[in-house]
Amino acid sequence: MASSRVVRLRSRKDGGAARTLRDGLVQIQEELQVSPDFPAVVQEAAARAADAPRLPDLDRTDLALVTIDPDSAMDLDQALHIERDGDGYVVHYAIADVAAFVAAGDPVDTEAHRRGETLYGADSKVPLHPKVLSEDAASLLPDQDRPALLWTIRVDEVGEGTDVVVERALVRSRAKLDYEGVQRQIDEGTAAESLMLLREVGELRLEREAARGGVSLPLPEQEVDLDGDTVRLEFREMLPVEKWNAQISLLTGFAAASLMVYARVGLLRTLPPADPRDVKRLHRTARALGIEWPAEVLYPDFIRALDPSRPAHAAMVVACTRLLRGSGYVAFDGEVPADPQHAALASEYAHVTAPLRRLGDRYAGEVCVALCAGEDVPGWVTEKLHDLPATLQESGRRANRYEGAVLDLVEAELLQHRVGQSFPGVVVERDEERRTRGVVTVQDPAVEARVSADRELPLGEDVTVTLVVADPSSRKVEFALEG
Known part of the structure; x- marks a missing residue:
């Protein structure tokens, strides 16, 4: 994932x-x-x-x-x-x-x-x-x-x-x-x-x-x-x-x-221009993450100003990958x-x-x-x-x-003996339609995987998650939001 x-x-x-x-x-x-x-x-x-x-x-x-x-x-x-x-x-x-x-x-x-x-x-x-x-x-x-x-x-x-x-x-x-x-x-x-x-x-x-x-x-x-x-x-x-x-x-x-x-x-090698609807969606994501994005700043300049060492900015970087899809x-x-x-x-x-x-x-x-x-x-x-x-x-x-x-x-092999344990992480991506599902980044170990919750995931925020699945045979890793 x-x-x-x-x-x-x-x-x-x-x-x-x-x-x-x-x-x-x-x-x-x-x-x-x-x-x-x-x-x-x-x-x-x-x-x-x-x-x-x-x-x-x-x-x-x-x-x-x-x-x-x-x-x-x-x-x-x-x-x-x-x-x-x-x-x-x-x-x-x-x-x-x-x-x-x-x-x-x-x-x-x-x-x-x-x-x-x-x-x-x-x-x-x-x-x-x-x-x-x-x-x-x-x-x-x-x-x-x-x-x-x-x-x-x-x-x-x-x-x-x-x-x-x-x-x-x-x-x-x-x-x-x-x-x-x-x-x-x-x-x-x-x-x-x-x-x-x-x-x-x-x-x-x-x-x-x-x-x-x-x-x-x-x-x-x-x-x-x-x-x-x-x-x-x-x-x-x-x-x-x-x-x-x-x-x-x-x-x-x-x-x-x-x-x-x-x-x-x-x-x-080609890549189509970013869909204006995706750019508007990213503006909304930036607002949700508390990152200022002035209307007159084009998205390349906005992306260059991001600092991925900051959790909210890391989430924004992941969200911006939407703009680079469709290469051919x-x-x-x-x-x-x-x-x-x-x-x-x-x-x-x-x-x-x-x-x-x-x-x-x-x-x-x-x-x-x-x-x-x-x-x-x-x-x-x-x-x-x-x-x-x-x-x-x-x-x-x-x-x-x-x-x-x-x-x-690799991630499933790494985590298979730690099911049930808690990990600090950051929600870096949230499904726009099913806002209870998304992607969490865990820093130690360095894993990105699916995460689910019984409420809306807090995009770009520090969270604690529980490892619920880590199966090398199916190569599946999944966390659940605690609290």
């Missing part, structure tokens, strides 16, 4: 909890008909491709690129290097070149279309491509020469992108860095210049996002910690370096969308859709930076490479282009179901 995603697992020692979790993950995979394993013909094709990639002529192994990811990640899609350019900057962003290994219609490609994207949950991963590619030959691992799509984006002194070129190049990452280590180096002032510039460019891009009217919700994420027979869940706030790094990915997605819209061919994809070749914008980003936008993990990124990247080279978009791209939105939409729904089921399993 929780709306926050499990971002990663820390497993200190194997034990009963880990085994129970793994058994539950197998059950979830069977229910959704997904598997981390690949048919033998796909594995064999991937192994052959890993041994014989199509290497580019351009050699840019001189660039001191680095990857920045969670420390356990091995499917490294992106490597970056930033340098000054007068008053502005040059951002080099290398993206794994999956098409150097995977040919249209081969077994790996066919299986990737069936899967759509990598599924994540706790210590489980259902990858889009076999690991011999996604975590080895095609991954931008350190000290390895790799084919990549190299984006070179010039950024001016206020953080606006001014020019972009993407081309196939051979690259070599210098280091595999993690968020915590990079944040520490930047805070201490010991980071390399490229990483210090990541902060500069990231902060400028955040300012441009605000000026543009874009918004992202500061939802807390949940982290699973396994230690033998003990399971813990913790809320984890995003580090500043994660936000700066995300802004480089967004910058690249904006540049890709600009290229494709200008050429009238491509694949965009649109493909076009010859006629740009009437309104292809991503409303939350306040711009046209394309996914191009994670081709190891998302099928559509490979196609959008190929379009951009062809456009920058002045060549026709490959036929294998245009042939599949209009089928991709439906494929990606379905894989996105499957990913949401998978991640939600895994988190429900």
Whole structure:
């Protein structure tokens, strides 16, 4: 039931909890008909491709690129290097070149279309491509020469992108860095210049996002910690370096969308404008929570002013997720859709930076490479282009179901021996029609779950709840309001 995603697992020692979790993950995979394993013909094709990639002529192994990811990640899609350019900057962003290994219609490609994207949950991963590619030959691992799509984006002194070129190049990452280590180096002032510039460019891009009217919700994420027979869940706030790094990915997605819209061919990520009725409803929610929302303040500015460490504001953040529903994809070749914008980003936008993990990124990247080279978009791209939105939409729904089921399993496993106990919490969501039902956030352990009462739930207020259900077999957790 929780709306926050499990971002990663820390497993200190194997034990009963880990085994129970793994058994539950197998059950979830069977229910959704997904598997981390690949048919033998796909594995064999991937192994052959890993041994014989199509290497580019351009050699840019001189660039001191680095990857920045969670420390356990091995499917490294992106490597970056930033340098000054007068008053502005040059951002080099290398993206794994999956098409150097995977040919249209081969077994790996066919299986990737069936899967759509990598599924994540706790210590489980259902990858889009076999690991011999996604975590080895095609991954931008350190000290390895790799084919990549190299984006070179010039950024001016206020953080606006001014020019972009993407081309196939051979690259070599210098280091595999993690968020915590990079944040520490930047805070201490010991980071390399490229990483210090990541902060500069990231902060400028955040300012441009605000000026543009874009918004992202500061939802807390949940982290699973396994230690033998003990399971813990913790809320984890995003580090500043994660936000700066995300802004480089967004910058690249904006540049890709600009290229494709200008050429009238491509694949965009979309989100419709917020429904005015939802905005009015959120104004009422803000009043109920005692949060001032002046009529002249637009919702992106209102959301940016929220402090999720305050209970009422945390409830408001969860309520605002209603505005970001309905995301999708649109493909076009010859006629740009009437309104292809991503409303939350306040711009046209394309996914191009994670081709190891998302099928559509490979196609959008190929379009951009062809456009920058002045060549026709490959036929294998245009042939599949209009089928991709439906494929990606379905894989996105499957990913949401998978991640939600895994988190429900972890929460039920964590709480199964505490039925009948009381917990302090905050009601963060209330059903508009059945106001006696909603969602409560419990801080210790860090759980979001259904809550019911025999009276109207007090939205955004501190409450005490009793755990009434915690069943790992059904993955159900439910609380009841006390008093």
